[in-house]
Amino acid sequence: MRALILVLLLGVIPSNLLAQTGIKGRVSSGENALVEAKITMAQTTLGTLTDEAGFYKFEALEPGSYNLVVEYVGYKTVKKKLEVVAGKLTTWDFDLPLDSDLNEIVVSATLKPVLKSESVVPVEIYTPKFLQKNPTSSLFDAVRLINGVQPQLNCNVCNTGDIHINGMEGPYTMILIDGMPIVSSLSSVYGLSGIPNSLIERIEVVKGPASSLYGTEAMGGIINVITKNAKSAPLLSLDGFTTSWLETNLDAAMKFKLGEKTHSLLGVNYFKYGERKDLNKDGYTDVTLQDRISLFNKWNFDRSDERSASMAIRYLYEDRWGGENHWNRERDRGGDQVYGESIFTNRFEAIGMYQLPTTPNIYTQFSYNWHQQNSFYGIESYQAKQQVIFGQAYWDTAWKNHSLLLGASYKYTYYDDNTRGTGIYDEEGLVENDPMKRPNLGLFVQDEWSLNKQHKLLLGYRLDYDRVHKEIHSPRIGYKYMPSSHHILRASFGTGFRVVNVFTEDHRALTGAREVVFAEALDPEKSYNGNLNYTWKVPASFGVISFDATAFYSYFTNKIDADTDTDQTKIIYDNLDGHAISQGLSLNVDVVFDFPLKLMMGATYMDVYRKEEGEKNPLYHAPKWSGNLLATYDFGSGFSTDLTGNWTGSMRLPRVEDDYRPEYSPWVVLANIQITKKFNERFELYGGVKNLFNTLPKEDVIARWWDPYGEPGNGIEPPAGRTDVIFEPNDYSYTPLQGIQGFLGLRYTVF
Structure with missing residues (x-):
């Protein structure tokens, strides 16, 4: 090394x-x-x-x-x-002047093509260049460098996880592909894997609730992955790398024409990791072994009057497992002698957009995803299927100084598994299977009102009808003041909501190890929120400095919690008899020097907690302080270097009864360096080191790792001085288990 x-x-x-x-x-x-x-x-x-x-x-x-x-x-x-x-x-x-007639661009905050500086709602944009500063094999790992966005590992054996925005748990973050809610809750991290970087045009991040446009699951924010237009994409893109841990990732994309008016972009992502590493000597794999392939095909169609039409499909297959090092699939999958967690994933997605051939600008969009999961968590079998059908139509028009949007959406979710979540049981077992079938109809309206060149007002309202929760209202208001091109002040206020599906959001419920109990009919979670954002560009003698500061506040009612302490054999779900709050400040600073150096720095302070019966408790995995750093220097002659890193302050971690591990994590710093050599306009070679400081967890990430089944499962005696805790492989995560590692890769592009 x-x-x-x-x-x-x-x-x-x-x-x-x-x-x-x-x-x-x-x-x-x-x-x-x-x-x-x-x-x-x-x-x-x-x-x-x-x-x-x-x-x-x-x-x-x-x-x-x-x-x-x-x-x-x-x-x-x-x-x-x-x-x-x-x-x-x-x-x-x-x-370059803005092409106001090009309606394919989707700005996530308003569903309208608009410059970032003109948007009333602040939107952060990240291009593939940003992702290439620290090459990763999945979107889940790539967003780690975004200030205020935290990929959180929820299982230390199977490596499932979700993405937190401003301290809010993963189910509050909506993941979109080309503006469509394609990543359903069941997919979790699996749906975030296998999106080829070579197909990504940009990633748009909106921090804060967006329920007035997107409905449920958008309470904490949205991450919209926008894929490239098949017409303007490079003819061929190849990007592959491997690491000193022998993780191998390959992205490939190629465009071609099908007739005179159809452009197609075909992409492939393949990831392989097959090494049984156990650096912390707990008898378990530090990282899940994975074999994953993803195929993506997108079509863009030329139509008269520049009307939009596109379609894309994606297929993902993944085989992953983690557990005790001597676990064997043929012998131990589902057995009670050697602990392992094994997941087979099959997933299909389809996305489409079509602008109607009418004088009014009317757009239709649809998406469909099918997800099948065949998994074992130790002896517990979890077999699940989910299908989500989504469609919407909206009318985009202008009247005087008003930009109007009027639309309707329909979402249908089907979910079935082999646990008590979708079945009626008695003492002898399953009596009747009862899959979840949930339709949701939404109507939304939005008015972007340009008062003058300096002032702009955004008014929005959404009405959703859910079969269980009936009518749900989500209004919002936004305001932008732009006294000059160097100063922009934005403010937004509104409400958000979330209809909870506990069986696809709580890893403990998925295994079926406990009985799922509802204390009462659950009400939808609601939030009342406000954001204040200020951006300032400062021309200086040495370059340009850009400041982006945000203050955020969200008040949650009806928050749904899982009680695992009252009865060790049950998970009891109930609405919180109190409230929860997410509040804080964030600051991003970009510095572009006259010489070839660029710096991006960010810091976020958060206070995220719930309050019940006068008692205040910080939420799990919500550090008060976090931040990031990116520095890029171009040496000339094709050489450049990137120094990237993020740091996370102390955060509260879930623990089990009689847990010997600390309740709060230490501060963590992850740093990486990369060197790139660009030989010509087509070919470049890159390599570097991840986790420069070899940062690793200081405590056991798996409670009672020496005894998963009540007997010494891996032949290791219990460490001295540790209490008799129960076995728990989930949740206690605050930094990756991979230490320092090198990587080497190449990119090849033909325009």
Whole structure:
């Protein structure tokens, strides 16, 4: 490992080269840099993408005339003929105008194509360039570098997890693909795996409730993964890497045409990890062994009058297991001698959008997902199926200085498993199977009112009808004040709601090890929230500094909790007799220097707790302090380096009875370094080190790991001085079990 680090660090010191013959410049729209804008040279195979500051460069060109074509989704294409002089880097900047007729762009906050600076609701945008700063094999791991967003591991054996926004648990975060709620609750981390990075156009993050547009599951925020347009995507993209732990990941995408008016983009993701590692010597695999493949195909159709039409499908298969190191699938799956958790996942998704051929701008969207899970958690079998059908139509129109949106949606969820969650049991066993069938109808309206160039008002309202909870109302109001292009103040207030499906959201309920009991008919969770956001761009003598500060507050009623203490054989679900609060402050600072250095820093303070009968208790896995750091430096001659990291303060952790482990975690810092060498516009090589400080848990992540079945299951004597706790493999997680590791990969792109 030390040799690998030395080689990588030595590689960042290139020799000084003479000035190159070529073209360089910046692509922007006004003062906004356009990241990953596509620049090609007509009648050649040369092409490149702008970096995170909007800059591009072509070197080692032959002197002569070149026709540059600059493209960026949502902006009008610009073409320019330039002369290249021998021994000189010709500078030419491009300012792209917004294409107001292009309706394919979905800005997650309002369902409308709009510049980030024009949105009333603050939206954070992350491009593949951001994801490439710390290469990962899944979206779940990639969002770790986003300030205020926390991927949380919920099981230390099977490595299931969810994504927290501003301290709120995973079920409060809605995951969208191309604006569609494709990642259902059953999929959990499994649905977040296998989305090829080579297909991602950008990721939009909205922190705070968005129920007025998206309905249930959007109380904490949304993460919208927007895939590339098949028409403008590169002809071929390859990205593969492996690590010193022998984790191997491959992303590949290729576009082609089917006739004159159909463009197709085909993507494949494959991930393999098959090593039984046990660095903490507890007898269990530190990381689940996985074999995963995902296939993605998207079609974009050319229509008259630039009307939108697209469709995409994805299939995911995954085989993962974790447990005692000597676990054997053929011998031990479902057995009571060697503990293991084994999950087979089959998943199919379909997404589509079609703009009606009418004079009014009417859009229809649909999605469907089918998820089958065949799993064993020790001796407990969990066999589940879920299907979710979603469709919506909305009318987008303008009247004077009002931008109006009126729509309706329908969502149908079918869920069945082999536990008490969907069955009626007596002493002899199952009496009647009763799958969950839940329809939900929603109506929504939105008015974006431009009072003048400085003031904009957003009014929204949604009415949902649920068969159990009847009518649910979700109003919201937003306001944007923009005195100049360097200052923007945004404020939003509203309500959110969530209809809870406990069987797909609580890992303890999934195993069926306890009887599921409802103390009463559960009411939907509700929230009342307010956000205040301020962005400020400061031109300086050395570059540009951007500040983005947010204060957030959410008050929750009817919060549903799982009581596992009253009766050790039961999980009792009940509405909280009190309230819960999520409040805090966050700050993001971006610094782009005149020399080739860019810094991104963030910090978040949170106070997330529930209060019942006068007693205040912090929520689990909600650290008061957290933050991130990204630094990128371009050395020239194709060499660049990225230093990334995130830190998490002390947070409360779930424990079992008589637990010997601390109730609060220590502070944790995870840091990574990467070196990239770009040989030409097509090929680049990258490598680095993850978890530079070798940060690992200080305590047992699995309670009573030496005795999963009541007898020494792995031949290890109980450690001295530890109380007789019960076996519990879940929840006690605050940092990954992987220590320091190296990685090496390559990317190849043909435009």
